[in-house]
Amino acid sequence: MRPTGVTANVNVPDIEQARTFYSDFLGLSVEEMNLGWVARFTTPDGRAVVQLVSGDATAPVDSVLSVHVGDQVEAAYEEAQRRGFEIVHPLTTEPWGVRRFFVRAPDGSVINIVSHSDDPE
Secondary structure, X not given: OOOOEEEEEEEOOOHHHHHHHHHHXXXXXXXXXXXXXXXXXXXXXXXXXXXXXXXXXXXXXXXXXXXXXXXXXXXXXXXXXXXXXXXXXXXXXXXXXEEEEEEEOXXXXXXXXEEEOOOOO
């Protein structure tokens, strides 16, 4: 697998309440996306990114990282299965336009392996 990007996912009880701290205080002032349960904030130059997650819309748990893999998501899924890693959320094309699956790392962390339609390949 060749990641094209990695985004930290921070679990928060309420995205709107967390906005002031992450946006105003930390300077992640550009809201790139907000689906109500997940919102992505970046610095104006795009060099720092964080996603706030208040409860995944379709997966049973929240992930701690999103690893962007471009068009390699199917291959990554097959490799995770081959290695015997626990698949927490199956390979799915989500209604909001991403193709992803969740895998549990050996340390217990849940990782979102994701392909966005605009990911670099």
